[in-house]
Amino acid sequence: MISFENDYLTGAHPAILKRLEETNLTYAPGYGTDAFCDSACAKILAACGLGDEGDVAFIAGGTQTNAVVIASMLKDYEGVVAAQTGHVAVHEAGAIEYTGHKVLTVPGHEGKMYAEELDSYISVFYNDAAHEHMVFPGMVYISHPTEYGTLYTKAELEALSEVCGRYQIPLYLDGARLAYGLAGRGTDVTLEDVARLTDVFYIGGTKCGALIGEAVVFTKGNKPPHFMNAMKKRGALLAKGRLLGIQFDTLFTDGLYSEIGRNGMAATEKLREILSGAGLPYFIDSPTNQQFVVIKDECLSYLKEQDILPEFWEKYDESHTVVRFAACWSTSDEDLDTLKKVLADAPV
Numbered sequence: 001m002i003s004f005e006n007d008y009l010t011g012a013h014p015a016i017l018k019r020l021e022e023t024n025l026t027y028a029p030g031y032g033t034d035a036f037c038d039s040a041c042a043k044i045l046a047a048c049g050l051g052d053e054g055d056v057a058f059i060a061g062g063t064q065t066n067a068v069v070i071a072s073m074l075k076d077y078e079g080v081v082a083a084q085t086g087h088v089a090v091h092e093a094g095a096i097e098y099t100g101h102k103v104l105t106v107p108g109h110e111g112k113m114y115a116e117e118l119d120s121y122i123s124v125f126y127n128d129a130a131h132e133h134m135v136f137p138g139m140v141y142i143s144h145p146t147e148y149g150t151l152y153t154k155a156e157l158e159a160l161s162e163v164c165g166r167y168q169i170p171l172y173l174d175g176a177r178l179a180y181g182l183a184g185r186g187t188d189v190t191l192e193d194v195a196r197l198t199d200v201f202y203i204g205g206t207k208c209g210a211l212i213g214e215a216v217v218f219t220k221g222n223k224p225p226h227f228m229n230a231m232k233k234r235g236a237l238l239a240k241g242r243l244l245g246i247q248f249d250t251l252f253t254d255g256l257y258s259e260i261g262r263n264g265m266a267a268t269e270k271l272r273e274i275l276s277g278a279g280l281p282y283f284i285d286s287p288t289n290q291q292f293v294v295i296k297d298e299c300l301s302y303l304k305e306q307d308i309l310p311e312f313w314e315k316y317d318e319s320h321t322v323v324r325f326a327a328c329w330s331t332s333d334e335d336l337d338t339l340k341k342v343l344a345d346a347p348v
Contacts, residue, residue: 011211023036040245043248043252048195049192058245059202061206062087071096073224075138080096081113086146103141112146118163122169142173143175143176149290157194161197172198173200176206199218208261212247213248274340278346297320303342306346308339
């Protein structure tokens with residue numbers, strides 16, 4: 001079986017496993033207060049171009065990260081604004097609402113939020129005479145890459161940042177796949193740009209070479225008070241915090257995080273050649289590691305019979321389905337060659 005369902009099907013990058021083994025019997029205090037986490041924080045802040053105004057916290061998974069960050073930064077009468085297709089609005093099982101905060105949605109455009117529509121949404125809210133009876137927009141959530149693998153340009157991020165700054169609400173960027181976004185085809189956004197233009201974001205580890213873990217970066221001296229307490233009460237504080245620190249310390253040593261992104265995108269370009277060569281039409285043109293194509297239902301069944309697994313995304317029509325093929329740092333040439341051979345005989 002070869003699966004292209006997502007980008008976290010394999011374990012960890014060998015360099016991380018090696019470092020975990022090397023440090024396995026080293027004593028370290030718990031809850032992220034160890035020297036490994038301190039070192040990782042320093043390296044991340046340096047890579048982001050942040051000084052004393054920056055702060056980093058490590059959390060095991062993306063949904064936990066979104067729930068903790070959003071809940072700890074919102075007042076009890078506020079919600080978070082996201083695109084209709086945003087991860088927190090669609091694929092997190094109501095985790096944000098479970099914290100007592102509503103997800104407020106604006107239109108999504110191939111996964112992205114437009115600054116002018118965000119501005120209009122907030123303006124209309126405050127011009128409503130009855131807005132005290134409504135959920136206040138208290139934060140803006142975006143992801144980079146988006147749910148559809150698309151990327152914001154630097155100008156688009158600057159425009160969103162300007163709107164958030166004008167209304168004095170934080171801009172939060174979900175970077176679960178940030179390594180692939182920073183290495184994406186045609187992007188003009190750097191890690192330092194992300195740090196400069198957002199108030200808080202996270203650097204994804206789970207989908208970018210780590211076993212588990214995300215690194216939350218607060219960029220403007222705005223880490224909520226007693227953030228460890230907020231993590232713990234939501235079940236997101238790992239006792240063996242060293243496990244996250246060691247992984248991110250490794251990822252941010254000798255440019256490994258960037259290398260992982262480039263390797264994932266190199267595999268993606270080969271994947272695109274195979275999908276295009278098979279004549280499969282793209283549902284959306286994604287410049288990152290998630291590729292969405294429209295295939296006949298009989299073709300999808302054939303792939304499954306041959307133990308080739310893309311991920312179901314949505315029905316296209318009565319006889320076609322949109323599926324996602326995801327490549328990553330561990331996608332091998334052998335996997336891609338097998339996919340090419342199977343597609344050559346598939347009823348595309």
